[in-house]
Amino acid sequence: MDSSDIEVPRLPLTATHPKWIEVALADLDAVMADHLHCERKAAQSALSMVRAYPDRPDLVSAVARLAHEETSHVVQVSQLLARRGVTPRFDLGDDYVRALRARLRGQDPGRLVDHLLVFALIEARSAERLALLGQAIQDQEVGQLYRALAAAEVRHRDTFVRLALAVGPSGEVAARLGELAAREAEILARLPIRPRIH
Numbered sequence: 033m034d035s036s037d038i039e040v041p042r043l044p045l046t047a048t049h050p051k052w053i054e055v056a057l058a059d060l061d062a063v064m065a066d067h068l069h070c071e072r073k074a075a076q077s078a079l080s081m082v083r084a085y086p087d088r089p090d091l092v093s094a095v096a097r098l099a100h101e102e103t104s105h106v107v108q109v110s111q112l113l114a115r116r117g118v119t120p121r122f123d124l125g126d127d128y129v130r131a132l133r134a135r136l137r138g139q140d141p142g143r144l145v146d147h148l149l150v151f152a153l154i155e156a157r158s159a160e161r162l163a164l165l166g167q168a169i170q171d172q173e174v175g176q177l178y179r180a181l182a183a184a185e186v187r188h189r190d191t192f193v194r195l196a197l198a199v200g201p202s203g204e205v206a207a208r209l210g211e212l213a214a215r216e217a218e219i220l221a222r223l224p225i226r227p228r229i230h
């Protein structure tokens with residue numbers, strides 16, 4: 033089946049609760065500190081795929097390039113925090129990502145597909161929320177930064193979906209994406225609304 037015939041769900045499946053942006057704006061420093069760690073973990077997770085799948089050259093070059101971009105986001109968010117005079121705290125851990133990762137199948141190629149789809153879901157949710165911040169933050173320069181980061185995460189979402197579809201079979205991958213996207217929406221709905229990216 034040609035992958036252009038496949039119905040791929042639009043991510044994220046659900047919109048963030050409207051209360052989230054209020055909570056986020058009320059403690060932007062906490063959100064930005066969490067954001068720093070999200071960008072770092074995105075870079076690390078992408079590179080971990082090189083360790084796990086060195087035999088897939090297309091995957092390796094795509095995720096290495098992506099990790100490079102995520103690292104540049106770490107620099108941008110770190111400089112933003114410094115300009116705001118915020119000393120970021122240590123990483124609080126991420127129960128959202130843990131709950132998603134608990135859904136990974138145990139055996140390849142299903143595990144690889146699930147990994148890539150979970151990364152796509154995290155990118156999609158991050159993109160949605162960074163865009164909300166980009167619209168809501170009053171400071172022009174900071175708003176612009178968040179809109180640019182949101183656009184980058186949308187591209188990353190699409191990269192991961194494309195990589196997963198390439199593992200194939202694409203019809204099954206798209207169906208699996210629908211399942212995991214529904215789980216993502218449930219996980220998010222269960223978590224408290226808090227001044228964090230997820």
Ligand SMILES: [Fe+2]
Binds near residue numbers: 071074101102105181
């Ligand atoms: Fe990023």
Ligand SMILES: [Fe+2]
Binds near residue numbers: 185
């Ligand atoms: Fe990203």
